Amino acid sequence: MFDFHRDVSEAQTPLPSRQRRGQRNYLAGQAAEASVARHYEAAGMTVAQRRWRGKAGEIDLVMRNGNEMVFVEVKKSRNFASASGQLQPRQMARLMRAAEEFVGQEPGGALTPMRFDVALMDDLGRIHILENALWAA
Numbered sequence: 001m002f003d004f005h006r007d008v009s010e011a012q013t014p015l016p017s018r019q020r021r022g023q024r025n026y027l028a029g030q031a032a033e034a035s036v037a038r039h040y041e042a043a044g045m046t047v048a049q050r051r052w053r054g055k056a057g058e059i060d061l062v063m064r065n066g067n068e069m070v071f072v073e074v075k076k077s078r079n080f081a082s083a084s085g086q087l088q089p090r091q092m093a094r095l096m097r098a099a100e101e102f103v104g105q106e107p108g109g110a111l112t113p114m115r116f117d118v119a120l121m122d123d124l125g126r127i128h129i130l131e132n133a134l135w136a137a
Contacts, residue, residue: 028076029074029076032074032076032119032121033050033051033060033061033074035121035125035127036060036061036072036074036119036121036127037050037061037063039119039127039129040061040063040070040072044065045063045064045065045070046063046064047061047062047063047064048062048063048064048069049061049062049102050062052098052102054098054101054102055101056094056097056098056100056101057094057095057097057098058098059071059072059073059095059098059099059102060072060073060074061074061119062102067108067112067113068112068113068114068115069099069102069103069106069112069113069114069115070114070115070116070117071095071098071099071102071114071115071116071117072116072117072118072119073087073091073095073116073117073118073119073133073134074118074119074121075087075118075119075120075121076120076121076122077120077121077122077123078122078123079122079123080120080122080126080128083120083121083122084118084120084130087118092134095116095134096116096134099114099116115131115132116132116133116134117129117130117131117132117133118130118133118134
């Protein structure tokens with residue numbers, strides 16, 4: 001005998017389109033961050049943290065380049081122009097506050113050398129790095 005509740009798991013129930021879109025964007029963001037991390041590693045840097053979350057907010061990637069910390073905001077879109085348009089002033093300020101919180105845990109504290117990069121990725125997987133894209137005030 002067929003028991004609907006036993007025989008049909010939740011995993012088989014289709015997700016609403018908004019949830020599917022959100023899940024797809026989340027996974028695309030993770031894949032973009034992984035590709036960008038590999039790009040930085042190929043340049044000789046090491047990953048200090050992925051998706052570091054503090055009280056002030058989240059930082060997609062924290063890279064270590066010798067004694068310098070590189071805070072990276074990753075933006076993926078159809079093309080570089082639309083990806084670059086996704087970073088808003090409020091988000092930049094939140095990223096800077098989160099970075100201040102992060103370096104507070106470093107041995108050098110606020111004297112830790114740092115920079116803020118924005119990594120853009122298009123639909124073809126091409127990466128364009130905007131070094132020093134954000135200036136700390």
